[in-house]
Amino acid sequence: MHHLLPLLPAIPLLVAAVLVAGGRRLPRPAAESLASLTAAATAALAVFLLLHSSPPLVEWVGGWFPRHGESVGIVLLGDGASLGMAALVSLLTLAALAYSWHYFDEPPRGHAGSYPAMMLLFQGGMCGFALAGDLFNAFVFFELMGVVAYALTGYRIDEAKAVQGALSFALVNSLGAYFMLMGIALLYARTGELAMAKIGQGLDRAAGHHGPDVLVLAGFALFLTGLLVKAAAVPFQFWLPDAHAVAPTPVCMLLSGVMVELGVYGVWRVHGLVFAGPGGVPAADATRVLVVLGVLTAAVGSVMCWYQRHIKRLLAFSTISHTGLFLLGIGVLRPEGDVGTALYVLGHAGVKAALFACAGVLLDRYGTVDEFQLHGRARRLRGVGVLFAVGALALAGLPPFATGLGKAVSEEAVGGPLTVVYVLASALTGGAVLRVAARVFLGLGRRPAAEDGQEREEDKTSGGSEEPETRQRLTGVPATMRTVPAVLLAAALLAGAVPGFAEAAGHAVEESGSPGVFSSAHWTASGVLLDLLSTLLAAVLAGVAVARPGLLSAPGWALPLRRLQSGHVGDYVAWLLLGTALLGALALPGVLG
Amino acid sequence: MSSVLHVLPYLVAAWGFLAGCYGLATSRNLIHAVGCLAGCQSATYILLLAVGYRDGGTAPVFSDIRPGSRPVVDPVVQALTLTDIVVGATVTALLLALTVQIAKRHGTVDPDELRELRG
């Protein structure tokens, strides 16, 4: 069984190569069907392995099973969390491929297979990263998913913004990857090993009774920098809105739905295997790092989300905000936090991908994703409007969506004042999306003027001058573009509502995560109440914003925050450096003490 | 003396990495920025190879030396560095491809003038 683990990345990669080789001869429908079929087959394999992952599967690629506890090979981990991520990646790739059925106007001449092939490479890279149990192998797959994602983001080369967003994305993420590699080199020097678990043991042995030293701290800060850049945590988040605003919609579904979450997953995995022992970073310091960054990320993401008018950018900031909540969830280092975050990630993937899918319909139907310009214009797209509004409510945590369940379980895990962060962040992001739904699909409220209050044009990105991505302006919405968001939302609903699913998911994550006993993940009265509270808050916020726009327009203090998102790649790199220093400073007490 | 030499290669790597980061942050030309990124990456090669060095060691290739007759450097970091170089070259190619398109669409490669995405 465990021999099948490497196939999860290998099969999509192989089919991608075949698609490129035969791309010239292959007609477009055949190429796209083959890619969808591959994504589906990989998803089936991942789910099959997931069902057999107790006890967790371990595979040494090339048959290099350890002898006397030592191996020269690469280890892959097939536990509930990694296989769950691989299954999520594959299913979402399938959804994105189905959504983009005959989507782009024309593939590059003679390269009909190149777009589906790139999607499969992206899938393979993400699956490989999810399974990696070896630090350097994780870096390789991290780079693979990066490289393909940069190219996919810049796919529409005719658009000035697209290539610019892709370059910011590529520069910042590549730099993050090299930070990660510096960290790997330091840890290799100290322990002489590359497998995560062996490094963890090596650190414990080297530390003896003294506890961790500054080398461990540097390795921790550098490695986490790479992962947090991918996860778009503050202050590493600036690339994400730029990339998401310009990437083709199906790519946004994958970027927001699962790639960013893989960064959080990586933090969780590496912390658990490498830094959790006595020679690693003490629990109190790891919690401080993750909780501080989590709260900052949730706050910045949700405030910025509220003040956007470019719909795809708005959704991108809501992803940042939710990443902050995920970091909080894993940051408390308790099994219920892990389980809650896992459920939240599952639900969020479905909901966010569905919302992007709806935004894509708007872009291709009206040639704009600007909230103000679209005011009342999409009244006739009732089905899409309903999906968008339901997605907004699910984002705010409406029971019984999996987002609500994940939020409720996480809230219980973090406890105390941090619960407020969950409620406010999900209410603000859900409310922003709901406001868009009310204005665009119902035409509620006064039509906002293009210039509003004290905002200056140069401080914001409007969504007005976007090129549609499809062959021509859509007159009707194709069935695939309507079905995919509906199915995704239904999946997010079922994941939260089907009795037994949450327990099973919780059990799978628990087996591979923080030590501790945790009864099971289920709906509680307080959880439902908090979920309803945030949903209600979102509805109120959206209502006030639509009825009395003056009350909630950007106050003076939000403007500097928005100016930080300057679109200048040098600024982003400066923030990245500051972020690494901040990581080091936050974890420093554990080394000194 | 020896204590300095024992950390000097590591410090060179750290210096190269920081210099690359500084250049990247203050760059006025995207092609220069891509070069700075490659500089950061070269620092990772230096660190990896320095970590794997063994005093008096030669290349871990046994076609012309008898195994065990001489110390050899750590082959694992050599393999990692090779992987790293390939990764770096491909990323650079992709970044330059994007830069070519930016130059065409925006008519400039100065990040100070590329300010469309903000807020």
Next chain:
Amino acid sequence: MTPRVRLWLVCLGGGGLAALLVAACLRLPAFGGLWHPYGDRAVRTSLARHTANTVASVNFDQRAFDTMGEMTILFGAVLGCVVLLRQARDEHRDPPEPCEVVPPVRRYALIVLPVALVTGLYVIAHGQLSPGGGFQGGVVAATSLHLMYLGADYAALERIRPVEAYEVTDALSASAYLLLGLAGVLTGTAFLANTLLPYGTFNTLSSGGTVPLLNAAIGVEVACAVVVLLARFLDQAVEIEEAKGEMSAP
């Protein structure tokens, strides 16, 4: 953000990072130390599998899965460049004029071309024996073809370098690597397991089991990938022109 503020930020963040890195460097094991547990195991394993070049053994046997990822990164980047550097809507192709080459340059290029090509192929073929291998040899072989551009002109280069064929070969050799990996699973061992072939006599071309095969697949892949990559950039520089009288910048 003004450049001055950014500089302050860089100083602050870079200063923190510098302190972190320097402090970590001081705690690293002394340079040149003897303790390399993984490296020693890798050398022993390489000798046990009759592979003279330990680095090749690490790349194509012990950590062949990393190399699979690495090869795919190259493959993905080439695909990405093909997509990113395609002809945009407002561009057209303009075959370049043939141009004069100074005779000494022409002579030198045409003499060195075959030598460089053979060197590249030699380095690929002896990957498991001597320093070098698929990656290094592939790059040498690919760049050698471009001496044609220096020695003659772009049209001559295009004749010896049909990009489409190289693209297909690139994809096929990448598939070959993956299929060799799958063969391990199908024969009941493990993915990329080096158990299909005998390990042969130490220090001969056929030693090392599947190492020479994987190495050759990588060599072909890298050579083709580099050719395609350079072709796309050369296309941009030489052939693709913006439509006249039309500004593409918004």
